[in-house]
Amino acid sequence: MHELSIASSIIDSVTKEVKKHDVRSVYEIKLRIGELTAVVPDSLRFGFESLVKDTFLEHTQLTIETSKIEGECIDCKRGFTVENFNFICPHCSSKQVDIISGNELEILSIEIEK
Amino acid sequence: MANILIEKKVLSANDTIASKLRETFQKHKIFVINIVSSPGSGKTSLLEKTVQLLNKNIQTGIIAGDVQTENDAKRIQKAGGKFVQPIETGGSCHLDAAMIEKSIAHFDLDKLDLLIIENVGNLVCPSCYDLGEDMKVVLLSTTEGDDKPLKYPSMFRNSSVMVINKTDLLYYTDFKLDEVRKNALQINGTFEIFETSCKTSDGLNEWINWLTKKVSETG
Numbered sequence: 001m002h003e004l005s006i007a008s009s010i011i012d013s014v015t016k017e018v019k020k021h022d023v024r025s026v027y028e029i030k031l032r033i034g035e036l037t038a039v040v041p042d043s044l045r046f047g048f049e050s051l052v053k054d055t056f057l058e059h060t061q062l063t064i065e066t067s068k069i070e071g072e073c074i075d076c077k078r079g080f081t082v083e084n085f086n087f088i089c090p091h092c093s094s095k096q097v098d099i100i101s102g103n104e105l106e107i108l109s110i111e112i113e114k
Numbered sequence: 115m116a117n118i119l120i121e122k123k124v125l126s127a128n129d130t131i132a133s134k135l136r137e138t139f140q141k142h143k144i145f146v147i148n149i150v151s152s153p154g155s156g157k158t159s160l161l162e163k164t165v166q167l168l169n170k171n172i173q174t175g176i177i178a179g180d181v182q183t184e185n186d187a188k189r190i191q192k193a194g195g196k197f198v199q200p201i202e203t204g205g206s207c208h209l210d211a212a213m214i215e216k217s218i219a220h221f222d223l224d225k226l227d228l229l230i231i232e233n234v235g236n237l238v239c240p241s242c243y244d245l246g247e248d249m250k251v252v253l254l255s256t257t258e259g260d261d262k263p264l265k266y267p268s269m270f271r272n273s274s275v276m277v278i279n280k281t282d283l284l285y286y287t288d289f290k291l292d293e294v295r296k297n298a299l300q301i302n303g304t305f306e307i308f309e310t311s312c313k314t315s316d317g318l319n320e321w322i323n324w325l326t327k328k329v330s331e332t333g
Contacts, residue, residue: 002208002239009124017120027115031124038238038268085267086300095303099271105242107120114116 003039006105007047011057013107018056021114028061028111036069036102069102128243131211135218135246142223144175145332146231148245150269151253152262153235156279158186159312160253160321161232162193167322168228172329175221175229177201179209186232197221208239211246228329237266248332249274256280256287260294263301270301275308277321282311 014029033039041064052058069082073089074096080089087097123129139146149157161176168174175197178187187200199217201209214231221229231247233240241250252273254262257280263270270276276298278291291309298305306324310317 002242005206005210006124006242009127012127013120013122013124017118021118036268036271038241038266085264085271087271087303088300095299097303105124107122107124109117109119109121112116112118 003043004047004051006039007044007051010048010107011051011055014057014110017110018112021112024113026057026060026110026112028063029057030063030065030108030110032065032067032104032106032108034067034069034102034104036099037105039105041066065108067101067104070100071097072100073097125242125244128211131215132244132246135211135214138218138223139229139246139248142226143333144223144226144229145329146229146245146247147275148231148233148240148247148250149253150233150237150240150250150273151235151255152237152258155235155253155255155258156312157232157235157253158189160277160279160310161186161190161195161230163312163315163318164230164322164325165190165193165195167318169326172227172326173197173225175199175218175226177209177214177217177229177231179203179213179232179234181205181207181234197226203234207234207236208243209233209245210243214245227333228325237262237269241266241269241272248328251275251277253277253279254294256283256289258289260289260291261297263294263298267301270298270305273302274304275306275324276302277308277310279310279312281309281316282314 048062071082072079073094075094076092078091151157176190176195177199179201180186181203184200187198191198199220201213201217250273308321
């Protein structure tokens with residue numbers, strides 16, 4: 001259940017950011033999570049909600065945008081969306097494929113009131 | 115209401131420490147692997163065999179991570195491991211870069227050629243945490259399902275080497291070697307694959323030869 005430590009990292013980053021600005025409250029935290037990360041959005045939400053109880057983030061909404069796994073074939077140079085974790089190039093059957101996206105685990109932005 | 119753009123990796127604090135570790139390891143010319151698997155696949159057995167079979171001129175440091183107890187570290191020391199450090203995570207399901215940073219303070223890095231990090235037995239959580247390693251080695255055993263690469267795609271995709279352990283038990287299980295190879299290569303077409311039995315020592319020479327080659331390429 002590493003989602004708890006990931007939630008804790010998110011809270012640390014947001015707290016640091018909030019200290020830089022004169023913030024009254026944080027309405028929303030927007031995240032992007034790639035399908036290739038081993039992070040379960042529901043578990044992350046659960047971890048976040050447990051940690052922010054009785055803190056200034058208690059009523060903050062966590063919005064999670066998931067990103068698909070996009071590959072690019074090293075041999076035929078064509079791009080494709082990886083479906084069902086099949087990383088073999090659908091155009092030329094090559095197994096030499098770079099991952100362009102899908103590994104994201106990012107805080108995109110926060111919505112605040114000053 | 116105002117929007118503040120952050121665009122920052124959630125684990126950037128871990129990644130910063132991992133990058134520093136990677137620089138340190140490169141400076142000292144140490145080849146570093148991070149071994150991951152389910153509990154009970156044989157990580158510690160593979161390490162016992164590795165310290166026994168590796169040429170003694172290769173100075174090997176081992177960090178043995180466990181949720182509780184220092185049993186794994188003790189086993190590896192008993193098998194002949196000279197530089198072994200335990201990390202007891204006290205409940206955490208993965209090692210992180212800060213734990214490794216603390217642990218390597220106990221090693222004389224100038225002396226080391228190889229550092230093996232034995233992660234906590236878990237095929238999910240450790241895949242998110244960069245430890246500054248050169249590569250991840252994922253281990254699975256023939257008493258598990260041969261569809262494991264499909265069930266844990268993140269870990270298998272993010273690893274460079276796969277070791278299939280307990281091949282001596284193949285006769286007793288429904289595990290199919292060609293099936294696991296097919297599944298693993300669907301996730302990761304560039305996998306280097308080894309088949310080993312730590313009981314009979316079958317296949318260990320190939321593993322040791324590969325490790326030795328990697329160490330000499332690094333040093």
